[in-house]
Amino acid sequence: MSDKDISQQAFSYTSGAYWQRLKKGQHERLAKLCKPARTGVILDMTSGLLQDSLILARCGYQVTALERNQELYTIAQKALSDFAKDTGFEDTANRIQHLNTDALTWESNLRFEVVYLDPMFPERNKSAAVTKEAQLLQQHETPASAEEELALLNVAKAFASKRIIVKRPPSAPHLAGQAPSFSDEGKAIRYDIYLQP
Numbered sequence: 001m002s003d004k005d006i007s008q009q010a011f012s013y014t015s016g017a018y019w020q021r022l023k024k025g026q027h028e029r030l031a032k033l034c035k036p037a038r039t040g041v042i043l044d045m046t047s048g049l050l051q052d053s054l055i056l057a058r059c060g061y062q063v064t065a066l067e068r069n070q071e072l073y074t075i076a077q078k079a080l081s082d083f084a085k086d087t088g089f090e091d092t093a094n095r096i097q098h099l100n101t102d103a104l105t106w107e108s109n110l111r112f113e114v115v116y117l118d119p120m121f122p123e124r125n126k127s128a129a130v131t132k133e134a135q136l137l138q139q140h141e142t143p144a145s146a147e148e149e150l151a152l153l154n155v156a157k158a159f160a161s162k163r164i165i166v167k168r169p170p171s172a173p174h175l176a177g178q179a180p181s182f183s184d185e186g187k188a189i190r191y192d193i194y195l196q197p
């Protein structure tokens with residue numbers, strides 16, 4: 001499938017394995033790692049297509065989701081409003097505050113118990129196994145540079161009162177070369193958790 005074909009397809013949350021997960025709305029690793037958020041409010045600093053934010057919202061969290069890229073923001077915003085209209089999961093969609101802004105310059109006095117980061121990582125596998133969503137993200141954004149990784153982690157530390165959760169491929173180096181407090185290892189995804197002092 002060419003890049004053009006992918007960008008012309010309507011992006012939706014209601015197909016395939018992701019939709020099955022969303023309908024179920026439980027036993028999500030990421031949601032379990034967010035449990036220290038007693039207020040239930042999470043900051044997703046790099047929300048992309050909102051797939052992770054939406055899973056967290058479905059598990060009951062309120063999510064403030066930041067996305068700097070205008071096109072990706074618009075694609076996700078449209079998918080979110082279709083999702084709210086078409087599925088009856090309006091309450092879930094309403095738990096997301098979706099903002100088109102750069103997390104590194106976002107002016108807010110708010111603090112969040114849990115901050116989530118999923119920066120772009122170079123895709124090693126260019127084969128058909130790469131998902132449509134990953135291809136869509138790659139069309140619009142480039143992997144974070146070493147400087148961006150460090151800036152994202154530092155800003156996340158300024159916003160987080162309890163923990164920062166970073167999503168990485170299993171064998172990827174730690175974000176900005178900084179070792180986490182602990183990791184939750186899975187077959188396809190590793191979550192690195194940085195506990196705040």
Ligand SMILES: C[S@@+](CC[C@H](N)C(=O)[O-])C[C@H]1O[C@@H](n2cnc3c(N)ncnc32)[C@H](O)[C@@H]1O
Pocket residue numbers: 045046047048049050051052053066067068069072101102103104118119120121137141
């Ligand atoms: C791998 S994607 C995130 C995918 C997302 N977790 C999801 O479920 O769809 C990373 C996203 O972070 C965004 N991003 C990178 N740096 C950012 C920044 N400083 N502020 C806001 N968004 C940023 C990119 O535009 C990209 O959409």
